Amino acid sequence: MNPQVKGFFDPATFTVSYVVHDPTSKKAAIIDPVLDFSPRNGRTSTASADALLSYISEQRLELVWLLESHAHADHLSAAHYLHEKTGAPIVIGSHITDVQRVFGALFEADDVKPDGGDFGHLVSEGETLPLGELEIAVLHTPGHTPACVTYLIGDAAFVGDTLFMPDYGTARADFPGGDAATLYRSIRKILALPPQTRIFVGHDYLPEGRSNFHWETSVAEQKAQNVHAHDGISEDAFVAMRTARDATLDAPQLILPSLQVNIRAGAMPPPSAEGHVYLRIPVNAI
Numbered sequence: 706m707n708p709q710v711k712g713f714f715d716p717a718t719f720t721v722s723y724v725v726h727d728p729t730s731k732k733a734a735i736i737d738p739v740l741d742f743s744p745r746n747g748r749t750s751t752a753s754a755d756a757l758l759s760y761i762s763e764q765r766l767e768l769v770w771l772l773e774s775h776a777h778a779d780h781l782s783a784a785h786y787l788h789e790k791t792g793a794p795i796v797i798g799s800h801i802t803d804v805q806r807v808f809g810a811l812f813e814a815d816d817v818k819p820d821g822g823d824f825g826h827l828v829s830e831g832e833t834l835p836l837g838e839l840e841i842a843v844l845h846t847p848g849h850t851p852a853c854v855t856y857l858i859g860d861a862a863f864v865g866d867t868l869f870m871p872d873y874g875t876a877r878a879d880f881p882g883g884d885a886a887t888l889y890r891s892i893r894k895i896l897a898l899p900p901q902t903r904i905f906v907g908h909d910y911l912p913e914g915r916s917n918f919h920w921e922t923s924v925a926e927q928k929a930q931n932v933h934a935h936d937g938i939s940e941d942a943f944v945a946m947r948t949a950r951d952a953t954l955d956a957p958q959l960i961l962p963s964l965q966v967n968i969r970a971g972a973m974p975p976p977s978a979e980g981h982v983y984l985r986i987p988v989n990a991i
Contacts, residue, residue, distance in 0.1 A: 730837025754783035774865025785971035794825030848888025874933035
């Protein structure tokens with residue numbers, strides 16, 4: 706049995722969030738939800754997250770999990786908001802503690818629990834979670850970040866930022882704890898799945914020559930066509946390409962607001978004594 710998948714594209718951050726459900730039991734999970742954020746004035750909106758909830762209501766689904774593929778550096782997570790609305794636990798890879806250690810120190814986020822306790826459930830390689838008559842299998846796929854996981858549900862693999870559409874390639878590996886060789890091995894693990902496995906990516910950036918956004922591909926297509934990681938690309942060649950490419954990339958626009966929220970499972974920092982919430986911008990620190 707295979708899940709039904711609905712993707713929701715956020716054009717502001719090029720992020721794809723997913724609602725995936727078991728068609729028999731109607732049990733559902735949300736993967737990588739977005740909290741809308743304007744860096745111009747610091748305002749947030751829950752419009753994108755509410756669209757996920759509306760779809761779940763319209764389809765008469767029961768939300769049982771909120772799944773994060775990693776701590777995102779390009780958008781704020783709506784997981785905390787959705788947890789408050791629904792009670793569904795927030796799930797992330799157990800190596801989130803490595804990410805919290807680095808960025809908790811950067812932002813002096815003394816409220817962040819060092820054991821990952823801000824999240825509802827930490828998962829590791831080989832662990833499974835129930836989704837009605839289906840199960841969610843966890844693959845640890847680090848390289849982009851140390852905490853990246855892929856969620857395999859039936860014939861569908863949700864790979865976060867590890868792989869993009871074949872004509873765009875792969876994730877960067879220059880964030881703290883990232884590593885190009887590790888990323889290569891994680892990609893090979895994903896591409897060892899059956900060729901018909903559907904792959905759902907976390908972003909699409911519309912490369913030159915393509916006019917429409919896409920976020921579904923397959924293991925077979927990735928192995929044959931991925932411009933960075935198709936069959937025949939050696940680890941050494943991949944590492945050389947990825948290292949050179951990453952050296953040309955700017956930091957994501959929302960990296961500083963995103964990470965201090967996302968290491969808190971999508972919650973904002975504690976308010977000041979006057980009740981104001983502030984996001985910190987460390988100067989000349991990254």
